Amino acid sequence: MKAFTKTKYGGPDVLRLEEVEKPSLKEGHLLVKVYANSANPADWHILRGKPFFARFSFGLFNPKDKILGADFAGVVEAVGKNVSGFKVGDRVFGETLQGGAFAEYVLAPAAVCGHMPAGTGFDVMAAVPIAGVTALQAIVTHGKLRKGESVLVNGSSGGVGHFAVQIAKAYGAEVTAVCSNRNIDFVTSLGADKVLAYDRENIHQHIGNYDLIIDTNGNLTFNDYKRLGKRGVMVGFTTIGHMISVLLKRAFSKFPLAQFTAEANTKDLNTLASLIQEGKIQPHIFKTYPYQDIPQAIGYIECMRTKGKVVMVWVGEI
Incomplete structure (x- = not known):
């Protein structure tokens, strides 16, 4: 072969x-x-x-x-x-x-x-598989999203991010998505309720109050998570140093911040397949x-x- x-x-x-x-x-x-x-x-x-x-x-x-x-x-x-x-x-x-x-x-x-x-x-x-399972586990397994909660998805136009926006909406969340100005229309088409363009507004200075922060881009600081949300899930990271900095600060804080490596399983894959079959994600x-x-x-x-x-x-x- x-x-x-x-x-x-x-x-x-x-x-x-x-x-x-x-x-x-x-x-x-x-x-x-x-x-x-x-x-x-x-x-x-x-x-x-x-x-x-x-x-x-x-x-x-x-x-x-x-x-x-x-x-x-x-x-x-x-x-x-x-x-x-x-x-x-x-x-x-x-x-x-x-x-x-x-x-x-x-x-x-x-x-x-x-x-x-x-x-x-x-x-x-x-x-x-990888992108969808990562988004599903970030939102449901580790983010423990409940219907009616507000979610901020940082890095919403990429592989994991575009699934995260759609899955959060499918589970009943109000979604604010962060992306570049050129991707606003795309992310809006995914169902995001609000969109923040990081090249227009500095996400590190953004003032918000969200139930759950999902960072697929990996550039949020620990203080960003605490300032913006009640709990967070760190999916990606920009550098090893940045990841270690965030995780060290988490170790000395009570703020609930999850960091994980997604692992595929038949149950989660079939959940994603059902959401696609129902037209809830694409x-x-x-x-x-x-x-x-x-x-x-x-x-x-x-x-x-x-x-x-x-x-x-x-x-x-x-």
Whole structure:
């Protein structure tokens, strides 16, 4: 099968499209024929081996896992032992942070896969896993959003942010979104009740009173969280130093601020699928690449100017 491989850390140019062996089926896993992928910041962080401490998981000097890629959507080709709820021919989507998705076939634990809703395309559902699960867990699992509460979403036009706005609205929140002036119309179309343009108003001086602060951009200070909200969830971070500063201050405060790494599971993926089926959320595909251009897609999102998601499709099948 074709797959994008890496043998060293670096930029997208270190990726090579090669013929490799199809993964062997394992207990508890699904073998999925990949129809589409999406690109995430996690992909280029893993590709570059940055931040450095991540190499303790992905390989200290060279990558442990040869094939890059997390998000995928496709069709189940084989089902491993002790797997229930999936069968050959099912249309599924999911993520595997250990890599392997930027290939014609991916072997993924059944526990990180969900069923695609009827009538949706592979390109659409490939855009969902990491970003959608992160947004859902930030708002529901860690943010503990209740109907009628007010939410501030910082970084509302990106992959996670555009899902966060829609999910918060679906759960009955009043949403104030922070984005650039050029993305105001886009974020408004997602359902945001109010929009703050950070290039018109300094978010670090903004005066507000929100029940929940969701920071997908990662530039809010600990004082920003305390000034603006009753509780917060830190999703992204701009630098390791900034993250450590925020978490150290949290350690000496009673302010409820959660910080987490999202982990996909079938329940949350199926929740997202239901929200899409009901028309309550819609993944926004900003740009689509053929699979041959996966390195270019990763390079594009590394510039961090994307509205919604960047998707890559295999052999034109979506």
